[in-house]
Every structure is written in C-alpha cells, then in structure tokens.
Amino acid sequence: MRPHPVIADVTARIVERSGPGREEYLVRIRAAAVRGPARGRLGCANLAHGFAAAEGAEKESLRRGGKPNLAIVTSYNDMLSAHQPYGDYPPVLKDAVIRAGGIAQVAGGVPAMCDGITQGRDGMQLSLFSRDVIAMSTAIALSHDMFDGAVMLGVCDKIVPGLLIGALSFGHLPTVFVPAGPMASGLPNGEKAKVRQLHAEGKVGREELLAAEAASYHSRGTCTFYGTANSNQLLMEVLGLHLPGSSFVNPGTPLREALTRAAAARAVAITEHGGESTPIGELVDEKAVVNACVALLASGGSTNHTMHLVAIARAAGITLTWDDLADLSAVVPLLARIYPNGSADVNHFHAAGGVGFLVRTLLGSGLLHDDVRTIAGPGLGRYTAEPRLRDGELIWADGPAAPLDPTVLRPATDPFAADGGLKVLHGPLGTGVMKVSAVRPEHRVVSAPAQVFDDQADFLAAFQEGRLDGRDLVAVLRFQGPAANGMPELHKLTPALGVLQDRGQRVALVTDGRMSGASGKVPAAIHVTPEAALGGPLARVRDGDLITVDADRGVLGVVDADALRGREPADVASASSAWAGTGRELFGAFRASVGPADAGASVFPSYGVAAAPVREASRVR
Template identity: 60%
Template sequence: MTELHSVVARVTERIVARSRDSRARYLDLIARESDAFADRGFLSCSNLAHGFAAAGEDKASIATQRGPNIGIVTAYNDMLSAHQPYGRYPEQMKLFAREVGATAQVAGGVAAMCDGVTQGFAGMELSLFSRDAIALSTSVALCHAMFDGMALLGICDKIVPGLVIGALRFGHLPAVFVPAGPMPSGISNKEKQKTRQLYAEGKVGRDALLESESKSYHSPGTCTFYGTANSNQMMMEMMGLHVPGAAFVNPGTPLRQALTRAAVHRVAQIGRKGADFRPMAHVVDEKAIVNACVGLLATGGSTNHAIHLPAMARAAGVLIDWEDLDELSAAVPLIARVYPNGAGDVNHFHAAGGMGYVIRELLGAGLAHADILTIAEGGMADYAREPHLEGETLAWRDAPAQSLDDAMLRPVATPFLPDGGMRLVQGNLGRATFKTSAVDAQRWTIEAPCRVFDTQEAVAKAFAAGELDRDVVVVVRFQGPRANGMPELHKLTPPLGVLQDRGHKVALVTDGRMSGASGKVPAAIHVTPEALAKNGAWGPLAYLRDGDLVRLSADDGTLSTTADLSTREPAPPPPAEIGMGRELFAMFRAGASGAEQGASAMLEMAGL
C-alpha cells in the first residue's frame, strides 16, 4: 500500500484529535440506537401493522422479518431535471429488492429545489436552509424504525448534504446513495457563457439568451457543468457511499439501471443480520471526510462544499474547518478541469477516465485514504475501477491507465496546477474562501478602492449606469446566513466578467455564496463573520464604506482594508424581506452558525 502523504496524514490526525469527544458522543449514540431500534420486533403489533398495511405482496416478509426492509428516501420531483428520472425508481427498486429476499418501502420524500430556477430571485433565499429542512424530513422518514437499511435518492446542491446529515442520525443502518446521472451534453459551455455576457452588455435580447439556455439545459438528468450537484456525486464516490462508478452514467441507459439494481442488492447485503455489516456511522468517519475534501480539491469542485462539508462532518461528530481545507489544498494538485474550470463538462470528464481515473491517481500518490470502510466489498480500491455491461451482466474493469483527454484529466505527476485551488484568505475583514482554480494566476491579487452594495440588484444598476467601469473591489454584504439565508449571487458573474474583459482589475468580496458555477473573477466568498450582527457583534463588512482600499490576495492569503474600521458605526442592514415563504425560515436565519461551521441552525441548536 502506498504511504499516505504527510500533509494528508497530519490534517487527518488533527481532525481526529479535535473530534475525539464529539465523535465518541456520536458513536455512543449510534450504539444505543442500534441496541434499541435495530430489530422491528420491538414494535407493538398495532405499530407494525400500520407500517405494512399498504405493502401488498411484501406484507408477509415485512411482518415476519423474513429479509431486510429498505427505506427509500426520495427527492423526486419532475420540475428538477436531475431528479425527474427518480419517478419510476421506487417501483423498480422494490422488484430489485425481492430478487435478494428483501423488501423496500418509500419511507418519505424530501424537498428538492432547483437553484438554477430560483437564481437571482426571492426563492433563492430559501436555498441554503432547504438543506436543514431536507435533513429534518429525512429524520421524519426514518423515525418509524421500520427499516434495516437506507437507499437515498438525491443529487443536487443542498439535497445530498441534507440527506447525509439526516441519515447520519440513523447511522446504525447501512446507507447507499443512488444517483440518476447527468443529462447528455448540449451546446458548448463557451458558447453559453458568451451569450450570457452578450446579454449582460445588452448586445443580444432575451429570446437569444433563452434559446442558448434551452440548448444547454435540455433533457432529464443533472446539469452538466461541474457545480455543487456534480461535486456531490464525486464526494459520494470518495466517501464510499455509491456503488463504484455510479456518479456520471447518463439516465435511461441499461448501465444506469444495472447500477441502481446493484445499489439495492448491496444495501440488502450489508445490513446488521448479514455477514458484512457496514453501518453508515462507520463508513462516514474522519478519513472519509478527508477523502471528500481531497476529491473536491483535486477536481476543482464547488466552493459550496466549504460550507456543506463542515455541516455533514458535524452530523457524524467530526469537526473540520477552513484551515484543514487550505492545508490540504496546498498538497493536493488539480488534476481535472471541468467547466467552469475548463471547456468540457462532466460527460467529457467521465469519458476521459472520470472518477475511476481520479481515485486511482489519488490513491497511487498517497493523497487519499485507501483503508476506509465503504459500501463496496473491496474498499476504496473498487472505486478506481469503472462499471460496464458484459451482455446484461454488470461488471467492473480497471479505469484507463492514462487520461483519454489531457485537457480534461491529468496525472498527479503533471497536474494542471500544483495545488487544489481553494485558499483561505483572512485579515481585518474576516475569513473567506477564494477558489483560485477558476481564476488566472495573474489575478490572484487585487488591490483597489471598493464599492459597497447591499444587494446584487444594486450592483446590476451601477454596472448598467457605468459606475463600475474602473478598477474596483465590489463588496456585497448582508448576504450571509443570518441576514437573508446566504443566497448564491450568480447575477454578479456576467457584469463583473465584462468589467474584467475590459481590462479592469476587478474582485468580489461577499458574505454570500457563489458556488462551483462561479467563474473567472477573483472572489472572496462566504466571508465570516458575516456583516449582520450576532450577539451584538457586527461583522467587519458592515463598517466598510465606498472608496476604502481593499486588498484580496490568494498569493499571501490576505483579505484586508487599510481603513480604520474601529472609528465607524455599522451600516444599517436592509429590512428583512417577506413573501415566497421567506418569513417561515426566520428561525433558521436567527439560529444559524457561521459559514465555516456549516451555516446551520439545526446543528447549532442541537449542540452538534
């Protein structure tokens, strides 16, 4: 076995030490839950009868515990292209379960909102906290104690993290995540990006923009750019929660159905009563979390996971922070370039060697833990292989020994960049994430007078009026989790990109989010502490004024201003908006932790 890289080993040891008490409490809880609820026999006859009353031909098996009963938690809806394929999954999965003497029931559904639909509008302010709502709904689905295993159907941005958090509270059960795959490729990403910028400049109309977007997002399946949804799928592979190689196989194909069938069979095989018990609590440990971090960095994944990873880890009693990510980033090279970090999408990435190639490279260089418990029998080594069909039989073969497209994938020895491209920047304006892998290295340091805004709509108006046509650091504050739910600010990307293309030095500083779909403009995002006061303490961004000199540098890890903030009063925040259900999420905003701790009210109030 390859020796583990010294930085990966050091960061892992630090996380283990930091998490010793919280992890022990979690595992004690799971042991108690297993003792109390692992056998449906504790349910009264009335309780049990309610649980299988509508189970049809599976009634007898569930009543007598003839085989494992799998709880399906689904994020199906047919507005979300990524989740539309899940509509027929439960009936198929019940058939697949019967093949191995098991049963399956839909334990419950969870919300599945699309950030692509709500982007730039009021609904986006529900997005981040939909993760907490999903975790709560997962808990409601599984609290009936009818199940011996979990099959979790989710793909997109907040949905997978929410499912992970909720399912980990039932970690005495085995869990398998079941993806549905990306849609086939549409128009090129460069063409799509060009049309967006032309629209921002007023050079094409809405009809041209809609035609372009419709050619990009055109069928069932996950959006093909490497944003949060596809980063989720990568991480489920790196953590050993998928059937190996399941992440990026297109929907509606025989191979996709075979992988779903294998997932059902596997969750039935790894239950408590079998010879290969693999409870989720022991699959998701400190090493698995580090593997997810490493995969994120090696592939240039979504910066949203600087928030989601700490939250998912906390649910398993594991404590990580941005310094861990920063130190790992310095050691883990960037070996994939997938749009928006490159020209090709996830289908091109998959064709070039995909996750099998990435995992083999990382294991071979000692950059990932090979010795974690996974749902696959052979551990992480199985994830360095790729699935295929031999006739109608699912089989695995070694992933390509060499990249089939070195513009998409490269070996660790000759990477695109020597580091993973996710830097911690900090100073008298707080701590933030800077995704360098998407930004030209010549733009990693920007120092310019700032222009301060409280909304992205105000930025758009200033851009249209020509007020930003200069070197400028655009500061958008009061966008944190406590202020308005920390929406993504993608409306900023086209105008800021136009300013940069005009030759100006431009940067963005915000306590909001930009995610893996953010582009080429240098940005300090997730600034913490956020501007809005918590316990009477305002964040530094609340004290900035137009014209203050701001320095953002990934080269030396700086986020600072020369202005004396101590002499000022904080700017008043805009009034809290209501409508589109935002008022119902007030409790989530009020109790939210900082971005670096996962931006979760639920975990914070639970003391996790």
C-alpha cells in the same frame, strides 16, 4: 502507499480535535443498533400501521419479520431535470431488493429546489436553509423504526448534503446513495457563458439568451457543468456511498438501470441480515472526510462544499475547519479541467477516466486514505474500477491507468496546477474562501477601492447605468450571510463582473453571501465570516476603502484597518426590504439560530461542540 505527511497530519489533528464529539456520536448510534429486523421492536398496533398499505407477499414479509426492510427516501419531482429520473426508481429498487432477499418501502420524500431556477429571485433566500429542512425531512422518513437500511435518491445542490446529514442522524443504518446521472452534453458551457455576457452588455436579447440556455439545459439529468450538483456526485463516490463508477452514467441507459439495481442489492448485503453490516455512521469517519476534501480540491469542485462538508462532518461528530481545507489545498494538485475551470463538461470528464482515474492517481500519490470502509467493501482502491455491461451482466473492470484526454484530466505527477482549486483568505475583513481553479493567475491579486452594495440588485443597476465603468474596483456585497437573508447565491453577478474584467478593469468581489458552485473567472472572496449582519467587519466598509484580495498569499485586507475598527457598523435594517414573502417569513427561526459559514451554516448543534445561542431578533431583519 503511506499517506502524504500533510494528509496524515491533517487527519491526525481532525481525529484529536474531534475526539469527544466523535465518541459521543458513536456511542449513540451503536446503542441504536439492534439484532434482527428493526420492526421487531414495534408493538402490534404500530407494526400493523407500518404494513397496512402493502399487499401480498410484501405484506406477509413485513408481518413475519424475517427479511431486512429498506427505506427509500426520494427527492423526486418532475420539474427538475436532475430529479425527474427518480420517478421510475422505486419499482426498480423494490424489485431488486426483493430479488436480493429484502423488502423496501418508500419511507418519505424530501424537497428539492433548484438554484438555477431561483437565481436572483426571492426564493433563493430559502436555498441554503433547504439543506437542513431536507435533513429533518430525512429524519422524519426514517423515524418509524421500520427499517434496517436505507437508499437515498438525490443529486443536486442542497439535496445530497441534506440527505447525508439526515442519514447520519440514523448512523446505525447502512445507507446507499443512488445517483441519477447527468444529461447528455448540449451547447458547450463556454458558448453559453459568452451569450450570458453579451446579454449583460445588451448586445443580444432575451430570445437569444433563452435559446442558448435551453440548448445547454435540454433534457433530463443533472446539468453538465461542474457545480455543486456534480461535486456532490463525485464526493459521494469518493466517500464510498455510491457504487464505483456510477456517478456520471447518463439516465435512461441500460448501464444506469443495471447500476440502480446493483445499488439496491448492495443495500441489502450491507445490512446486518446481509452479513456485511456497514452502518453509515461508522463509514463516514475522519479518513473518509479527508478523502472527500482531497477529491473536492483535486477536481476544482464547488465552493458550497466548504460549508456542506463542515456540516456533514459535524453531523458525524467530526470537527472539520476551513484551515484544514487550506492546508490540504496546499499539497493537493488540481487534476481536472471541467467547466467553469475548463471547457469540458462532466460527460467529457467521465469519458477521460472520471472518478476511477482520479482515485487511482490520488491513491498512488498518497493523497487519499485507502484504509476506509465503503458500501462496496473495505478499501477505496475498489473505486479505481469502472462498471460495464458484458452480455447483459454488470461487471467491474480495471479503469484506465492513464487519462484518456489530458486536456480534461491529468495524473498527480503532471497536474494542471500544483495546489488545489480552493483558497482560504484571512485578514481584517474576516475569513472567506475563493474558488481559484477558474481564475487566471494574473487575476488572483486585486487591490482597488471598494464599491459597497447591500443588495445584488443595486450592483446590477450600477453596472447597467455605467457607474462601474473605466475603473478598478472591489465590489463589496454585504448583508448576504445566513443570519441576514439566508445566504443566497449571487451567480447573477458573474456575467457583469466578467464583462468588467474583459474590458481590462481589475475587479474582485467580497461578500458574506455565496456564489454558485460554478463560480467563474472573476476572483470572489465569498462566505466571509463574521457576516455583516452580526457586526462583522464588512458592515464597516465604506466606498473608497482600499481593499486587497490576494488569493496567492491568502489575504483579505484593507489598507486602513484601524479606521475600519473605529467606525459604527451599517445598520442591517437599512439593507433591502423586510424578509417576508415567498415563504421567507416561515424561516425566521432559522435565521435567528443559524451558525456561521465556517461552522457549516447549520441550525443544528454539533456533537462535542456547544450550541450557538439563539440571537435576538433585533440583530437581523
């Protein structure tokens, strides 16, 4: 089907805008490609180091140079439920690669931190920066020139974007992402959210809260709500970097292992040696990026991807903007209701038809580009199929032609909402984004006096002391951007804001920080840029300023904009304590060089885009 006019127009302008950067990127990765095993370029001493630890047939294959060698880059640790399954993957992958005619080595590991554990803690201030550390760690793992392809093991929030950015820096290598799958469904997310609000109100104690959390997050696998981790999985599949239908198969099942083995075999097949060479830098092109944006919007995915997708695109020489996302959102319907946008979890979404049906209905409406490359072969239509085991053999069969549960998943002809799950807001306070898919229409426009905070602890203290009761307000939480303190998620605010809203108060949040990928029912204009620490307008807001947050019209306004402009900005140095402790002092260089949220909040320069100057240390604490 011919693409929808807006899809075509947005794609065309991204192609035009990205021309010099994309050309520079492609020239570089094509120059890096070589015929024959990559390790054939190494000197004898270099190569001997590369296979010294191998044994038997593996060592002989590495020495002789006749087979493609795949790098395994893993985010395994056994503390985090989503990444714990990866401990078993390397032997399985290696065996499958050997059976497919290749060799594989674990090339390196990347850190994997959990935003769920660090919420409200100092460690959360390292979370966003961990994405770029992961990208650099991936580059180090691939830097040995031993590899003809790569297999990436990662699931959660910053890990997958970091792995992908790192892999794109070696864009000449074919690369397959291998998911681990979500945990089985536990305590419904809606019930968990109710207990959180009751605890915020002091109506239940810590034991009741811990019991609810433990019943929700109860086993190995990804958390089952539709936050950044599961948005990652859906996007990797729609980008064509996962095998079709593999994202949401539970760990420890025969189908999960069969898909893992098939991913390894496919990684061999798409090397030059395998005859279907598919370099990741060629696969992730402008059309693929637009497809990822559409899938994010149609599913009501994580707001974090308004930064991650921009950063991923730039790593491939492509310039994606928030306005592109806003224009796509205007025509992409909301087709999924997954918590916090509904009561279902990702297991219910998968059972209702999952990614396969989502791709089918979006393709059928001209909202996705079919003419893209994927690890499964040419054409996104391959991703309407779903994997099954038949007599122990992995096959792909046609996925459902209609959703199996219309309360969870809908066709594009009968959506939950006519537009996508994200909005971009502009105005005298800057530019921000809002996840509207979980916000009821009656709460999407709030005009109220500002209550200004420079630290989330101050907001929570005001809530506990009753200072926010009985009145409408727009909570302005500033000095939370990447240059100020690493842009931590502010998910701890969600229960308190929800309580105020449920009491009948009209409330909204405006911040240059992040909310969780599971941003909920309270309207929150987040990622506001320019950030306060760099003199952005939020630094000039005072208590009582009348602010409007209007998701319907895309407005982030203040009544007296002239008075705002005439004020001296608040001093960033007065906002909370010095940025040190819990390892934060090691990331001072990141804070001094990080780009704005709407450019991906990255410390890396972009192809065809001038690098941002390093800011003087005096601008940030």
